[in-house]
Amino acid sequence: MADDPNAAVLDLDDIQSGVLRPRPSPYAATYILLRIDAPxxxxxxxxxxxxxxxxAAAPDRPGRDTWVSVALxxxxxxxxxxxxxSLDSFAWEFRQGMTARASALGDVGPSAPAHWEAPFGGPGVHLILxxxxxDTASxxxxxxxxxxxxxxLAGIVPIWRQDCHAPPDEKEPFGFKDGISHxxxxxxxxxxSNPLETPLKAGELVLGxxxxxxxxxxxxxxxxxxxxxSYVVFRKLHQDVAAFRRYLRDNAKGAGDEELLAAKMMGRWRSGAPLALCPLHDDPALGADASRNNAFLFRxxxxxGYKTPPGSHVRRCNPRDAEVAGVVRLHRMIRRGTVYGPPLPAGALxxxxxxxxLMFAFVGAHLKRQFEFVQSEWVNGGEFLGLQDAVDPVTGSADGTGSYTIPRRPxxxxxxxxxxxxxxxxGAYGFMPGLRALRWLADLRDAPP
Incomplete structure (x- = not known):
């Protein structure tokens, strides 16, 4: 759908490219954490x-798919x-930080901050590049x-780095095509990526x-x-690929049923083809077609949910026009995932x-009603779908006792x-300033003694 002619005009020269632009495909990415020892x-x-x-200006410029973003x-x-x-004027959740919000986010048990990779969860994570x-050269x-x-600058100390890459098949570690929805x-x-959806108001992603x-x-x-x-949420998410494969094997009736079960849990076939458009079998050509592979609604x-189960990952994270408790558009945000680590060899259990x-970045203007709501209510809860306390079958905080229901006749x-x-x-909560704000921060002076 085209933009509303009455829509606000964005000051693209002042907005970081990383806020608005989807990552390229294929891609290479790096995350660097810095500590500020000297103001x-x-x-x-x-x-x-x-x-x-x-x-984000000049979207057709050469090199537009290469960028550096900074968040604090x-x-x-x-x-x-x-x-x-000024500090007191930031969102309360941002001031608390992700570590303090862990319980609400489902970061408990093995995901609790006590088990996080250093330096996450501790002091000194100040700036995220x-x-x-x-490609790697760019x-x-x-x-x-x-x-x-x-x-x-002696007062700036690099404390962590994560390199990411697009695998040759452009799939995430569980084997599904990623980066489809934007x-x-x-x-x-x-x-x-969905021509059937009305564009979001700019204030859902960019402040002002x-x-x-x-x-x-x-x-x-x-x-x-x-x-x-914009506010941005960074998450390092480890995927237990072997456990996922064993679960499919143990709950399916053969290889073909494993693929169907995987698709029913995700909401898409591994090729990226959505169940909404091909519920009975995979369609790799559809999965590879960026003009069609996200062009669907539910209502x-x-x-x-006979095609795409209401509890599937794709439908939970973006119910689109489905009937759910609440207004779906108030909880939309930009999601970007980049793969890290080597693939588990094919067939290994x-x-x-x-x-x-995956290293994930979630971008939005409302931490509470976007990322935190989706994580707590949609990913780790099922009330909005009438599914009681059922969690997301792929990314939810499951403990080995839950179940997953797939609508089917009879x-x-x-x-x-x-x-x-x-x-x-x-993980960490960050704030991605506009370019003028970066210069304003640079011009601050030391407080008088």
Missing amino acids: RDGRELLRRLSQVVTS TFEGLQALGVPQA VGVAP LEGALGRARAAFAD PAIEGSGIPG YPDEMGGLPPAPQPQVLGLNG DDDAT EDDGADRG LPRKVHGLARFVTTRG
């Missing part, structure tokens, strides 16, 4: 990075010396410019513009700090000890003993 060095770093970070945690803003009045490009060029911005945002000039409620989302103050910024053609999974199919296949290894 002045931190501010000088932001001054330099404001010349490295790419804006609440502790990072404190380390820069941001005035207390993300580089994304279509990525290294962009990262080289970012690293040069802090190479001579909402259209009014005024961005960047099309969404009306959101789906018709008002301006609460933004950090002064205005220059919040305008054109008129699959209200009951035992874990080889390698770390593999009787539904139910599989039991749902295990945890995805474990949180770390």
Whole structure:
């Protein structure tokens, strides 16, 4: 669908490219965490990075699929010396941080912060640099410019790095094509992946513009700090591929049924073809067609879920026009996943000890009603679907006692003993400032003694 001619005009020159632009395919990506030991060095770093970070303007420019983004945690803003009045104006969830929100997010048991990979969950995670490009050479060029911005600053300390890559088949570790769904945002000039959906109001993703409620989302103050910024959630998610494969084997009647069960749990076949458009068999050509593989809704053609089960991962994370408790559009956000670690060899049913999974970034203007709501109510709950306490069969916080129901005539199919296949290894809440805000932060002065 086309943008509303009355939609707000986005200041794309001031918005980081990483807020609005979907990652390229194929891709290479790197996440770097930095600690700020000296406020002045931190501010000088932001001054330099404001010349490295790419804006969302000129979507047809050469090299548009290569960018560097920068986000600051609440502790990072404190380390820069941001005035207390400004700190107090940030969203409450952001000020608390992901570690304090762990229970609400389902980060319990093996996903609890006590088990996270250092330095996540501890002090000193101040700034998050993300580089994304279509290939390693372009990525290294962009990262080289970012690293040069802090190479001579003694008060800036790199503390963690995660390299990601697109596997040759462009699938995530469980074997499903990834990176398919991307909402259209009014005024961005960047099309969404579902032509049947109305573009989201810009204020759902970027601060300073009306959101789906018709008002301006609460933004950090002064205005220059919040305008054109976004909140971002970073998550390192380890995937137990061997356990997922064993679960399919133990609950299916042969190889063909394994693939059907996997599709019913995910909501798509491994090729990316959606059950909504091909419920009986895979269609790799459809899965590979970006103009068709996300062009579907649920209400008129699959209200009951005979094609795409209501509890499947795809339908939980974006119920689209399905009848659910609440307004779906108020909980939309941008999701970006990048694969890390080597693939588990085909057919292997035992874990080889390698770390593999997805680095996820969730971008939006409302941490509470977007990421936190989806994680707690849709992924780790089932009340909104009338499924009581059932969790997402792929990414939910299962404990081995739950079950998953697949609508089917004449009787539904139910599989039991749902295990945890995805474990949180770390994460942080960040704020991605606009480019003018980066310069404003760079111009801060030390508080008087």
